[in-house]
Amino acid sequence: MIENINSVDHHIFMKEALKEAEVAGKRGDRPIGSVIVHNGEIIARGSNSIETTDSNVAHAETTTIYKATSYLRTHARECIIYSTVEPCVMCLSTIVMANIRNVVFAVEDKYMNMKPFIESNPYIKQRVHHYIGGVLEEESVKILKKYSPESAEVVLNGHNK
Numbered sequence: 001m002i003e004n005i006n007s008v009d010h011h012i013f014m015k016e017a018l019k020e021a022e023v024a025g026k027r028g029d030r031p032i033g034s035v036i037v038h039n040g041e042i043i044a045r046g047s048n049s050i051e052t053t054d055s056n057v058a059h060a061e062t063t064t065i066y067k068a069t070s071y072l073r074t075h076a077r078e079c080i081i082y083s084t085v086e087p088c089v090m091c092l093s094t095i096v097m098a099n100i101r102n103v104v105f106a107v108e109d110k111y112m113n114m115k116p117f118i119e120s121n122p123y124i125k126q127r128v129h130h131y132i133g134g135v136l137e138e139e140s141v142k143i144l145k146k147y148s149p150e151s152a153e154v155v156l157n158g159h160n161k
Contacts, residue, residue: 005130008080010104013037014136017082017106018143020047020060025147027052032144034060034083036068036100038075044068060084061091065098076100084140085155086133088112092124101129106140108133110158 013035020033024047032048046064050056061083065072072079076099081087086109087095095103118124118131144152153159 005080005102005132008037008040010082010132010135013042013080013082014084014104014106015139016042016045017060017084018136018139020045021084021140021143024048024060025143030151031147032060032083032085034064034081036064036072036079036081038071038079043071043075043079057090059088059091061087062094065094065100069098072098072100080104080130082135084143085109086112086114089114089117092118092128096124096127099127101127103128103130104132104135106133106135106137107144107155109155111154113158 016035017033021031024033025031029051030048034046035042036044044064044067046060046067048060049058049063061081079100080102081095081100083105085107086105087103088109089112092114144155
């Protein structure tokens, strides 16, 4: 378990997730990136690859978790997952089932509207110990708008134009 998540400099690790988002955007995927951190070290990184892999489940968080599955079997509870956009229903459920208890994200996803989902689900609410948003939000919004204005519209305003 993380003793004091507030003593962690989340900006350092979110900058790394933003680099992954930039890679995804340049590749033609949704510009969303993620990293998993354990004891101040990045153990896995990933990005959205829905378009380039032709898989609707290739979200940034799921690809990052998949890269760290063996490590997470032992250390998940002490890890923090960073994502440039708030995890969706699938990703948050995967995070919970991977036993990661700490989530930090940049931009709240107003389309997914996850807060009511978390609040209404005792199992998820109990398993997610820290859920911190707004870390380097402006930088993430800039990348979203640059590479995928349509996705930015949905995430930021909760709907398509």
